[in-house]
Amino acid sequence: MPFLPRFFSIFFRFLVMFFIAQLLAAAPLRADINTNLGPLAGVVRLEDDGTWVTNLQDGWFNMINTRAPNAYLAWNVEQAPLTGGERVTSLNVYLQPAGSGMAMAGILLNYLAEDNFMGFVIDRSGTVSAVTLINGEFDRQDADNVRARLDGSDVLSVRETMDKVLFYLNGEEVFNLDQNGGAADFNNRVGILALGQGRFAYNAFNITRTEGAGGAGGGGSFPSPGGGTGSPAPAPMPAPGGTAGPAPAPVPAPQLSPEQAYQGKVILGTTLGIFFHELGHALIGETNLPATGPEEDVADEFSAMVLGAVAKGDGSNPALAQAFSDAAEYASLFWFYAGVQSMESDLAESWQDEHAPGLKRFRNSFCLLYASNPPEYEDLARLVEFEDVTKQRCQDDYAKRLNAWNAILSTVMRPQGSTGGGTLTVRFEESRTDAGRLVKALLGDSGDMGRVVAFLGQMFAWPRNVEVVFRDCGDINAWYSPAEASVTMCYEMTEFASQLIFEGDQALGNNPAPVPAGTGAPPGTHQLTEAEQFLLGVWTTTAMVNGSPAQIAVAYADDMSYVSQEQYPNLTINIAGTWAADVVTDGGNVIALEYAPYDWEPKQICDANNRNCQPFTPESGRTQITATSQNTVEADGLTWTRVQQ
Secondary structure (H helix, E strand, O other), X not given: OOHHHHHHHHHHHHHHHHHHHHHHHOHHHHHHHHHHHHHHOOOOOOOEOOOOEEEEEOOEEEEEEXXXXXXXXXXXXXXXXXXXXXXXXXXXXXXXXXXXXXXXXXXXXXXXXXXXXXXXXXXXXXXXXXXXXEOOEEEEEEEEEEEOOOOOOOEEEEEEEOOEEEEEEOOEEEEEEEOOOOOOOOOOEEEEEEEEOEEEEEEEEEEEEEOOHHHOOHHHOOOOOOHHHOOOOOOOOEOHHHOEOOOOOOOOOOOOOHHHHHHHHHHHHHHHHHHHHHHHHHHHHHHOOOOOOOHHHHHHHHHHHHHHHHHHOOOOOHHHHHHHHHHXXXXXXXXXXXXXXXXXXXXXXXXXXXOOOHHHHHHHHHHHHHHHOOOOOHHHHHXXXXXXXXHHHHHHHHHHHHHHHHHHHHOOEOOOOOOOOOOEEEEEOOOOOHHHHHHHHHHHHOOHHHHHHHHHHHHEOXXXXXXXXXXXXXXXXXXXXXXXXXXXXXXXXXXXXXXXXXXXXXXXXXXXXXXXXXXOOOOOOOOOOHHHHHHOEEEEEXXXXXXXXXXXXEEEOOOOEEEEEEEEOOEEEEEEEEEEEEEOOOOOOEEEEEEEEEEEEOOEEOOOOOOOOEEOOOOOEEEEEEEEEOOEEEEOOEEEEEEEO
């Protein structure tokens, strides 16, 4: 078997299983998982493993077990060690028991192994407990005179300091353990936990922390209204009118709508088509991969060969191969619609441009894709009026190209067993746009793109470290930089390419699903939600933060940036970042706000004598806000007032 198909057969078997099954079957929901589970969004999976079924419904992440009475399931994420200040982990939890046995749900703590962890949980009767599993031995300590409401509004929180670990239910302290005194001594792995039979539902999972003497600055809980208070016990998740939040609705089996499946395939196809094109440039630049023609044409050809080979698969999973074939079509169709758009707008493409004209790029890339599996792409060939003589030429040429790439790639493969050389890594930055946030959620937070990049890093002999960065660029572009040893993937490029396909498919009748709502905005822009329109302006409050009075102000701008300021007697903290918001409830008065800082001053916080300095790094986070009037909101026990529209 030629090298290229064998290589990408391995790629298919070990990576596409993750990449397609989870991206197309579950990833359209990942943005909601990110909103409701925060730090756990890139960890949890939507799956059925034979015992546990996990899914998402009405903003609740569900872990369902009706098959094994004593089973348990935990998801966890590792946090940086606590070196000062405090860390608060909070969670909104609900459970519906099944059978007559154990049913507990709550926060996972001190995770060491599958049979060695601690939990802070509520059970079917409303009892609140600290439970431990050590080498398979289960133990529980129940709280006296405290009961959960069991109506969907219960909030568990754990506050860790350097000397104490405190457990709270709905703002009331339940347990107080000595840290490093034999009773606690926690590690840094936290998450969610379900034990027994039933349905266990979670949302609003959040981790905030303060660092340094006095803890001033909130350490990541700001800039959300009320987030700078350092409150160890968040209020229950509110609902319209300020009442307790409702229990989750019954959960049907998750069904992917045609619109969701279509969007997933388009985003996957455009992103991978562009990524493999830029990877071709990187291979040429980093490994001296022979390029016998114009480099842009070679990079296009590399991308088409990769997509065609992976989509064909190895015959082990036709459903996955079909999903990838659909995505590969959209990677190629981008150039078709780009070329048609140029022709219809009478925009002459420069004959001196290093890139071939759009329709020519489509012809060349689709030629290879079609020839890799003619029956699979016959419908698309007919749709774009690929002539029979062209199709035959493509098939005649494909075997030659395949042999050429077989020989070329063999020169830059990492020797078997070799561990030297550089690595290929990927990083996803926060985005100000809907499309960017979606790409980050689908490919970055899920870890799927990381698996693909890690695999390619192991297969090719990179002489130095190369980083792939997904980010906002302010431009519709993607490029490889030899000077920086990096590949930059602009979110604007995926947004532009996907939007072009949505519109082109509608015009050509290639898409039975409607154009997704909100995709009509120009590339790089964001259509404000109702909640975001409401929050625009400058909001202020006064708070006590770890014993220090603070005047706090935050300004939300329509370009999805914010600036905030916390003023203390001897300290001022300024933060800039990006934000997004949406309505949580049908009543429209409860808003979920997400925020991600990208610049701040100071970089460290010291005590009054300018000693004992600790690094200050605010974290991304999520909070819920209740609007009480047009210009006032409440969050975490604080009232915020709009002082400027």
